[in-house]
Amino acid sequence: MRFRERLQRFMAGRYGMDGLGQFLMWTAVVCLLLSWFVAGPVFNTMALLLLLWGYFRMFSRNVQKRYQENCTYYRYVNKVKDFFKKQKSYIQQSKTHHIYKCPQCKQKIRIPRGKGKVAITCRRCGTEFIKNSR
Numbered sequence: 001m002r003f004r005e006r007l008q009r010f011m012a013g014r015y016g017m018d019g020l021g022q023f024l025m026w027t028a029v030v031c032l033l034l035s036w037f038v039a040g041p042v043f044n045t046m047a048l049l050l051l052l053w054g055y056f057r058m059f060s061r062n063v064q065k066r067y068q069e070n071c072t073y074y075r076y077v078n079k080v081k082d083f084f085k086k087q088k089s090y091i092q093q094s095k096t097h098h099i100y101k102c103p104q105c106k107q108k109i110r111i112p113r114g115k116g117k118v119a120i121t122c123r124r125c126g127t128e129f130i131k132n133s134r
Ligand SMILES: [Zn+2]
Pocket: 102, 103, 104, 105, 106, 107, 122, 123, 124, 125, 126, 127
């Protein structure tokens, strides 16, 4: 039997590679690289554990469970992406706008720059406060 066929037979019914699997492998590689520069067994051990975890998932027959793990992984990835998107838009807005917080309910309120003294009414709780929007 050719190697490919043997591999296919071996992988039949097993989970294989997915997004989380690739993440584990790449993180393992990064840990391995770091272990060359950082003294101590920390990164070496981490690389080994990540590789073992990655292979365990690849060869696992519990496809349903692995699939759910991958979904959880993507949920976290999206959260991180959203966080950076928000930071980026916050920085962009801060060039043209001041962002104030309502002293009562902490609602964020956007005011264009260069307005001078402005009375702001909170949209959420109706509290009025005065800010100097230079
Ligand atoms: Zn408020």
